[in-house]
Amino acid sequence: MSHVILTTVVMRYIVFMTLTTMVSPNDQMVCRDANRPIATDAEDFYKLVDAPLGDNLILQCHHCDGNPTAEPKNWFKTSRPGWDQPREVRLSMDNDMELNRMSVNTEHSLIIKNVEETDSGLYFCWNLGEMEGNDRFNYLVDTVFEEIQSVEAGNITDWLKYHDENYQPINNLFTSSNSDEFVRLREHLNVHLEVITHWDSWGPCDACGRPNNQGVKKKRGRCTIKVTLREGGRVSNADEAYFHNVTVMSCRSTKLYKLFPGVSNLTRVVPDFVQDELCDGVCNPDAEGINHGWKVGKAKGFKYRKTFVIPEGSHLALVCPESTLESTVIWRKKGRALKPGDASNPNVIVDTFNTLYLAEVTKDEEGNYTCQVEDIKMQQIKVFVVTKSRLLTNEMGRxxxxxxxxxxxxxxxxxxxxxxxxxxxxxxxxxxxxxxxxxxxxxxxxxx
Known part of the structure; x- marks a missing residue:
């Protein structure tokens, strides 16, 4: 009888270790670079992790190029940085291993399945025997909306243009907008927000199918909001305290939407940017599969982009370029399709000729508008609405x-x-x- 029990326990342990060690190709694995150890500086205290709702996340407790150590590790979490004390992460203990939503594998990595909004927070993986060493791994997990959006690509010159078109208008609003949410950020919380690019590490040099010394390497730049705290800010609850205790957050952060939905609606539609650069590499197509490294096409973004800054109460008519009366044109506002003839919102109307009208605009009409002709992403338009008093003040100043x-x-x-x-x-x-x-x-x- 004892032999049967022992065999059952061993088999369950093997199944548990197998399931917790298996990694799906769609899982997001996160690690810290050994060149950026934990430091007292705010920007080096943790690594920001964008965690899309519903995805799986793996937080590794070792450096990206290193191997896990045998010393025991513990995971801690504070859901509200600066407000709560860190507590040990509560792991799932279901008998059915596949139902365990939060677990730790043999490499001490924390596995979070089907990410929920409550999973956001600051996570720590520490070796309690070496609290003062570099064997610590801190991650700020920011749950984000999974938006269907284009990713722009190009060299550093293209990125500068991308920055001016996507970041600068929003940063101007952070600095001088009289909208309630922007004023609350500046005067009540006394924080300064700035949209920046957070760059991932360079990928490998793709040299297959290319001339000598004409390989291409890429890195992804993610839309991120830098948070700078000024003296004299006031907080009323834990959500506001979050802005006083973090230095960065995602442009698609659910926490940002919860407290400042108007600001979030502007930042969450900003696409990421993939920078490419020439490099000198050696082709090895079998490094990670028979087709790895061979040249592939990339999807294009919108052909045209415009930005309008209009006063409240004004009108604007928008025509999708390169379209005819016979074309199938789809207008979208913040990703949601606008139906022709729909009068549910009298301020935003698409007529039977596929012309978009913005009438008697208010702050609600502010946002990102796109049009698609057949299957081609044709134009992206960003509309910013300012009060007339603000506009007159600007004219007088000029x-x-x-x-x-x-x-x-x-x-x-x-x-x-x-x-x-x-x-x-x-x-x-x-x-x-x-x-x-x-x-x-x-x-x-x-x-x-």
């Missing part, structure tokens, strides 16, 4: 700048004339000299 420039130019010329006159004063004739010359002229006229 005209005052022009007037100030004219006055400055006038004063410069006037003062320059005075300086030149003063420097040449010794060449001027005195009153007596002028009178003497005039006297000689009078005498000549008298003789005549």
């Amino acid at each position: 005209h005052m700048g022009y007037l100030g420039f004219v006055l400055l130019l006038y004063l410069t010329c006037y003062c320059g004339g005075l300086v030149i006159t003063w420097s040449r004063r010794h060449t001027f004739k005195t009153y007596e000299e002028l009178a003497e010359e005039h006297k000689e002229e009078v005498e000549v006229e008298t003789l005549l």
Whole structure:
């Protein structure tokens, strides 16, 4: 009888280790680079992890190029950084191993299946016997929306254009928008947000099927929000305290949407960017499969892009380029299709000729609009709505700048004339000299 029990226990242990060690190709595996160990600096204290809802996530407790050690490790988590104390992660203990949503494998990696919004937080994997060493791995897991969006690609010059078109308008709003959410961020929480690119590491050099020294390597840049805390901020709850205790967060963060939905609707539609660069490599198509490394095509983004900044109450008519009356045109707002003739929102209407009308616009009409002709992504339009008082203030400031420039130019010329006159004063004739010359002229006229 004891032999049967022992055999059953051993078999269950083998099944458990097999299931917890198996990794699906769709699982997101995260590790820390050995060149960026845990440090006291805020940007090095943890690694930001974008965790799409419903996906599987594996947080590794060893460096990316290293092997797991035999020392015992423990996983801790704080769901609300700066508000709660870290607690040991509660692992699932279901008899059916496949039903365990949260488990640890033989490499001490934490496996989270079917990511939920409650899984967000700061995770720590520590060897309790070496608390002061570098054998610590911290991850800030930020649950994000899984958006169907295009990924732009190109070199560093293309990225600069991508930055100006996608990041700069939002960063301007963070700095000067009078919208309630932006004002609350600046004046109540006293934090400054800035959209930046968080770069992954470079991938391998793809040299197969290419001329010598013409290989291509790529790295992905993810839309990220940098959070800078200023002095004097106030928090009312744990959600607001989150912004005081993190330095970065994802543009598609569910926490951002929960507290600032208007800001989230602007940032979550920003596509990621894949930068490519020439490299010198050796072709090895069998490194990870028979077709690995061979040249493949890449999907294109939108052919046209525009940005409109319009005042509240104004009107805007948008026509999808390269479309005809016979074309099948699909307009979308923030990813949601707009049906022609739908009058549920009188401010946003698509007529039977596939023209999009924005009438009497308010802040609700602000966002990302796209149009698709047949199966071609044709145009992406970003609409920002500002109050008329804000617009008038900007116009007045610009005209005052022009007037100030004219006055400055006038004063410069006037003062320059005075300086030149003063420097040449010794060449001027005195009153007596002028009178003497005039006297000689009078005498000549008298003789005549």
